Amino acid sequence: MPTLKERLEGALLGLLIGDALGVPYEFNQPNVLPPLSDLEFIPPKGFHRSHEGVLPGTWSDDGAQALVLLASLLDCQKMDLNDFAKGLVDWYETGYMAVDGKVFDVGIQTASAIRKLIRGVKPEKAATDDEQSNGNGSLMRVLPLALWHKGSDSDLVNDAHKQSLVTHAHIRSQVCCALYSLWARRIIEGALQAWEEATTTLRQIYGIDSPETCEMDYYIRPDKVAEGQGSGYVVDCLGSARMVMSAGSYEAVVKAAVALGRDTDTTACVAGGIAGLRDGIGGIPERWLKNLRGKEIYEPELKKLIAWRTSK
């Protein structure tokens, strides 16, 4: 079993590497992607990569925003919506937590909310909450919350909702973030049925017949066999991540995520964070750890996270 330190390292590197691995393959249908064996930071010859000009091993908006969240949590010692929103604006405007300070691959809802924040709208009011606005943009960056959190399960759930609120205010996005965070927490605790236990806890916290439980049971359907198509819809993204977890090793999981096509970087980020948490840093291939860019950005935050979590 990996130690807590190894799990924390595996989770953060796992999500950053999953994101970076998916970047060159984004927007493609699965049938045009190279075979699994060729899915690497550098795509095989003849494959026209997405995001031309972005160097291999570079994380995108997913990784950058996850690091923005982590840094905010470590600095504020709480889920501070104003500070987190300020970090998102800094990322968007100046490339804070982006490799080379370059921002690319910005989601539609996130960009719209950030532009409102820049105009002075409060973080609680910046995002739209209609049902169509359920992209995976708040799910893709939430994992550091579960890694950092030492509070109760219901505090973790509340903070996961808050984290989503600033760009993705619909209840479905908030519930997906909460479920994913509890799933991660159960894995850290070494639960054998981490997903099932997370689902049970979440129902208890929300209560029977609450709007949140109804949302979970009607739309997210966590008791059904996991399925997903690698799309940008938050429910499909969570289902895809859960589905590819059964592929095996960390490498097999993130490759299976990318092979779904479409939103490859985010699916591999969401799945890769969980797989890294499950297997620890030792489960991540050396070549990817070596070739991931931006070490000077993530390493100080990772060190602070480990110090915080392993202290009394």
Ligand SMILES: [Mg+2]
């Ligand atoms: Mg991205």
